[in-house]
Amino acid sequence: VQLVESGGGLVKPGGSLRLSCVASGLTFSGHYMTWIRQAPGKGLEWVSYISRSGDIIYYAESVRTRFTISRDDANNSLFLQMNNLRIEDTAVYYCATYGMDVWGQGTTVIVSS
Amino acid sequence: QSALTQPASVTGSPGQSITISCTGTSSDVGSYNLVSWFQQYPGKAPKLIIFEVTKRPSGISNRFSASKFGSTASLTISGLQAEDEAEYYCCSYAGGSTPYVFGTGTEVTVL
Numbered sequence: 083v084q085l086v087e088s089g090g091g092l093v094k095p096g097g098s099l100r101l102s103c104v105a106s107g108l109t110f111s112g113h114y115m116t117w118i119r120q121a122p123g124k125g126l127e128w129v130s131y132i133s134r135s136g137d138i139i140y141y142a143e144s145v146r147t148r149f150t151i152s153r154d155d156a157n158n159s160l161f162l163q164m165n166n167l168r169i170e171d172t173a174v175y176y177c178a179t180y181g182m183d184v185w186g187q188g189t190t191v192i193v194s195s
Numbered sequence: 196q197s198a199l200t201q202p203a204s205v206t207g208s209p210g211q212s213i214t215i216s217c218t219g220t221s222s223d224v225g226s227y228n229l230v231s232w233f234q235q236y237p238g239k240a241p242k243l244i245i246f247e248v249t250k251r252p253s254g255i256s257n258r259f260s261a262s263k264f265g266s267t268a269s270l271t272i273s274g275l276q277a278e279d280e281a282e283y284y285c286c287s288y289a290g291g292s293t294p295y296v297f298g299t300g301t302e303v304t305v306l
Contacts, residue, residue, distance in 0.1 A: 116295075125198065126233070126241065126284050128295035142293050143196070176240055182231060182286070183252055185240040 083107035083184050085177050090189035097167050097193070103160040103177030103186055111155040114138075114180030117162050119173035120188075127173075130162065131180060145171075167193045199224065199285055199298035206304045207275045215301045217268040217285030223296055225266035229288035232261055232270045234281045241284065245270060272303070280305045 089101040103115070116131040130141045130151040139151055150163040160177050174188040200218040207213040217224065217232075224230055232245035243252055245261040248268065258273045268287070272279050285298035 118297075125300040126235075126286070126297040128286070128293070128297060131294070140292065140294050146292075181243070181246060182233070182241075183243045183246070185242070187240055 085184055085186035087175065087177050087186040087189035090175065090191045092192045092194065093167055094195055095167060095169055095193055098163070098165045099167065099191060101162040101164065101175055101189055105158045105160070108184065110158040115153060115160045116178050116180055116182065117151060117175060118178055119175045121173040132160070164191070169193050196289055196293045196296045199287060199296055201285060201298040201301045204302045204304065206306060208306045209275055209277065211275050212271060212273045213275060213303065215270045215283055215303070217270070217298045219266050219287055219296070221266055223287040223289035224263065224268050226290070227288045228263070230263055230268040231286045233284045233286065235284065236281050275305055277305050279303060
């Protein structure tokens with residue numbers, strides 16, 4: 083069972099990034115999925131989750147209206163579209179199963195001018 | 196939704212037992228038996244060690260145990276070992292529009 087994130091990088095404030103997470107070894111379509119982030123030297127922050135069918139979605143207050151979670155079950159993929167990025171969005175972003183029993187290795191997002 | 200409160204650090208000697216508290220409110224820890232605990236080594240992804248307050252995933256040592264009373268959850272590590280030196284986070288379901296909240300994290304040091 084493996085989750086592999088990609089798409090992180092350096093972006094200017096106000097910019098956009100799209101994170102991806104590809105799952106293997108599990109029935110991806112059968113899982114709710116979630117994104118969690120960790121700012122440098124800080125604790126974990128839950129960001130968003132999406133239901134199996136994609137009809138139930140929640141966001142943390144800090145990212146609501148700026149981030150969009152989505153999924154492509156045909157390609158075992160989870161996405162996080164991040165718009166209007168702020169310096170405080172700088173973090174390692176992890177994808178995980180809903181129960182957080184499986185985590186990816188994380189992808190780093192740096193928002194800086 | 197405010198983060199759950201954990202002590203910043205806990206220290207113990209090998210073989211001892213330590214307990215980490217996780218204090219929330221009646222809206223999160225106090226309302227749901229959906230508290231999880233995670234262990235994180237520097238530079239690594241967190242690892243689930245407790246779910247649904249007291250349950251251990253397969254492969255997790257029985258030296259890890261947990262409980263909840265009211266709005267405070269607790270993680271106990273028995274027979275402390277050097278490999279237990281890590282950061283520990285609690286997490287609770289909170290319902291509402293922001294359904295999950297993490298704790299502030301506790302650094303465990305083994306002397």
